Amino acid sequence: MTKRNLNIIYLAILFVFAILFLPNFALAQEHPNLILTKAGVEKIRAELGNVHLFDASLAALKKEVDTEIALGIETPIPKDYSGGYTHARHKKNWFLLQKAGVLYQILDDKKYAIYVRDMLMQYEKMYKTLPLHPKTRSYARGKLFWQCLNDANWLVYVSQAYDCIYNFLSKEERNRLETNLFRPFADHISVNSPQFYQRVHNHSTWGNAAVGMIGLVMNDQELIDRALYGIKDMNLDKTAKDDDGGFINKDGKAGFLANIEEPFSPDGYYNEGPYYQRYAMYPFLIFAVGLQNVRPDLKIFEYKDGVLLKSINALLNLSDADGDFFPLNDGQKGMSYYNSALISAVDISYYYGGHDSGLLSIAEKQGKVLLADSGLEVALAIKNGKAKPFDKKSINLTDGPEGKQGGVAILRKESIELVFKYAAQGSSHGHYDKLSYSLYDNGNEVLQDYGLARFVNIEQKGGGNYLKENKTWAKQSIAHNTLVQNETSHFQGKYEIGSKHHSDLYFYDDKDGEVQIASAKENNAYPGTEIHRTMAIIKNEKFEKPFLLDIMKINSDSENQYDLPFYFMGHVMKVNFEYESPAFSVLGEKNGYQHLYVEGKGKPSSEGTIVSWLGRNNFYTLTTATDTSDELLFTRLGANDPKFNLRRDAGFMIRRKNAKNTTFVSIIESHGSYSPVTESAVNSNSSISSLKLVHDDEHYTAVNISDVNGDEFMMIISNTDSNKTSPHKLQINGRDYQWSGPYHFK
Incomplete structure (x- = not known):
């Protein structure tokens, strides 16, 4: 056998080996292969001009990129936080690179490939000598950006651009980019920044995807494995924290798959x-x-x-x-x-x-x-x-990798939406707001969740980053529509405590056409205190719209002060109690209380408490079964905020002192409307005449609702048995009630 024949046989064996044992080899060499495919591009080109929505999207993108190409390429030396010029420029570049790459594939116009190539070469030249970003605030500094997170953003988009022009580039150009830019870039956000990369967090998800995507384009199995499974044998400081105060190490779990799993x-x-x-x-x-x-x-x-x-x-x-x-x-x-x-x-x-x-x-x-x-x-x-x-529709979403760490219930009926949160901490972005809720009417906030204290990408406000008020206000329990005990946030406002606990669903039912209801318990926010909250959206023909019934039962082994705030969105119309407007007064000193002014202070009437307001040209009324010993407070956000970082939002609060076991019962009713054009108010008064807690013990809580026409409704909650088939019998004021399941409404 000749030497030539032996070489042919040898090459044939290698080819068969590649086919059998490296099934992805051929695919990995074909470009594009990320969001676009070769076959997909051919189909797109064949349909151009025939599909309006796709054509319009393409035309808008082409106009944007053509304008930028005419202006030229700019890759400034990084120096700014979010919202600053250099940050914004490099952010804009990552979008432009990705978009220009797509245009090259779809339109087969080399000017887009040339634009991508030339900009990448400028980055290659810069990156070889680029130090860490000069801003030192981040727990993991990038090079193009002040934090590795934004570097990862850049690489996720730019890897797509590289994929799109891969075959346009020469082998020497690809080698320069991969050796001097892409591989060092991937190494920096991963092996050089394990505190960023080796985590279960949205930050590391971006990092994993960035490393993995450039690995797919480069056909680099080591990078792909690093993306999927994290860095092996990497020791981390288990006490280190990220920019948001969350602990970095997650019991060794890291990589893209872990970020899906956890x-x-x-x-x-x-x-x-x-x-x-x-x-x-x-x-x-x-x-x-x-x-x-x-x-x-x-x-x-x-x-x-x-x-x-x-x-x-x-x-x-x-x-x-x-x-x-x-x-x-x-x-x-x-x-x-x-x-x-x-x-x-x-x-x-x-x-x-x-x-x-x-x-x-x-x-x-x-x-x-x-x-x-x-x-x-x-x-x-x-x-x-x-x-x-x-x-x-109404939906109950579980929390936790196995669905056993509480959840979020969303109750919907006609235009009313209730968001009831009984979830786990939520990693470092979580708030101390167990059993909190927000209420919407046709997309408009009725009772709000504050959200975050940050002006994202607005440089004038802390470089576009989180403001200190995010910790002093937005995360604190008093910032939410939930119970606060002794002016202290849930879990003392400490992440390391809160991350160990979650609330538990007691029952959920969205099958009844009249009542959408969810109930959950919290036993760890305040040691020695159990909070049981049941929330229902109820539709009844006697009322114009569905209304919210809120029953919060507290059992504690000690006497406490309980505060229950309502952050309403609108202008107060009327109340049924006397109050005074004190001189300049701040509600407290810490745990978010230092940010609340007291605008009004009063005591309930013997008939309970009513507060009505007008918001977005709709009327809303809070009716609550208060004790005459309660304090009623109108509050306004903005105290101890010299830089005006907080919105000046209004709130109403029920304060109950020296209470051990107690129950708060409230109804929020949407009714009527106001037209600024015709200057007419329709149905501006509540349909509820009274709300009473008529029975409350360890086993059952019962609430009576009366409307202005004399109709009465009873809601009874079984506090200790949530089984859907359990029979119950209870006598209230000489009347017998019988039902099956955890609640009764009639």
Whole structure:
């Protein structure tokens, strides 16, 4: 046998070996292979001009990128915090690089590839000698940005751009970029910054995705493994904290798969809350798409019973009637599913998640699609009339990796939405707000959750970062519509205590057409005190709209002062009690109380307490069964806030002193309207004449509601037996009540 024949046989054996044992090798060499695929690009090109929504999205993106190309490339030396010029410029560049790469693939116009190449070469030249960012505030400093998080953002987007022009570049150009820019960049945010990377947190999710995506483009298995499983044999300081006060080490769990496993419940609820779930969904899903294209053997969209796709449905359900996400934990109000991350999420969910036609109605509202295989599929389905309404109903979302750490119940009836939070701490972005709630009417806040104290990316306000008032106010218990004992926040406001505990669901029922109800207990916020809160949205023909019934039962082994605030949104119309407006007065000294002015102070009348207000041209009335010994306080946020970092929001508070076991009962009623145009008020008075606690012991709590027409309704809660089939019998004021299950309403 000749030497030539031996070489041919040897090469054939190597080829067979590659086919058998390296099944992803061929796929990994094909580009694009992240959010776009070669076959997908061909299909997109074939449909150009035929699918309006996709064409419009493409035209808008082309106009934006063409304008920037005409202005030239700028990669300034980094020096600013969030919102500063250099920060904003490099952030803009990462979007432009990704968009220009997509345009090159779809339009096959080399000017976009040249633009990406030239900008990447400028970054390559800069990065070789770039020191750590000069701003030292972050627990993990980046190089292009003040924190590694933003460096990771950059690489997630830029890896897509590199993928799109990979075949356009010469081998020498690719080698320069990978040797001097991409590999060192990936190393810096991972092995050089383990306190950032080796975590279970939205920060590390971005880091994992960044390292993994550039690894997929470079066909670097070591980087892909580092992304999926974290850095091996890495020792961390278990007491170190991040910028938000959360502990960094998570019992050695790290990597992309751990970040899917730990924060998501089986229902898809993300423990940091919807604001940060929205932020994390982009790297979760974009990296997942890349893995699906390059490593289909991983079956990433099936991981943990398909939780990534479930999470999108959960996230959409965590939005109000206008699409704004409920500001649970650290959350900026106004963030909605119109955000670009949710455009990607909706399209990817439709494409990979079974073609749920309800998602198409969300995509229609968004008015844009992802310029990728999934976006084309969505645009085609909308064109073909497949869209159906996304139906938001009452839903109970569990928290914790196994769904056993409390949760969030969202009760919906007509225009009314109640968000009842009985979840775990929520990592470092969590608030001390066990059994808190917020209430909405047709997307408008009736009783609010404050959200976060931060002006994101506004440099004038703390460099766009979290303000100190986020800890002194927004996270504190008094900032929420929940019980505060002895002017002290839940778990003493300490993360290391709060992260060990969660509230427990007592029962949940959304099957009754008249009553949507959830009940939960908290036993650890204050040692020796059990808080049991039951909240129901009740629809009855005697009332114009569904109303909220709130029953909070407290059992304690000692006497305490209890404060129950209501942060209403609107202008006070009338009250049924006398009060005085004291001179300049601050409610307390710490735990958030130092930020509240006292604007009014009074005592309840013997008939209970009524406060009515006008908000967004609708009337609302709080009716509560107070004791004559209670104190009633009108408060206003803004004390001890010399830099005006807090909104001047109003509140009303019931204070009950020297109480051991006690129960608060309240109703929030939406009624009537006011027209500034016709200057007419309709149904401006409450339909409730009285609210009374008629029975309250260890086993049962009963509340009587009377309306202005003399109709009476009774709600009875079984406090110790939540079994759905258990029979109950109770006599109240000589009348017998019999029912099965944890509650009775009639």
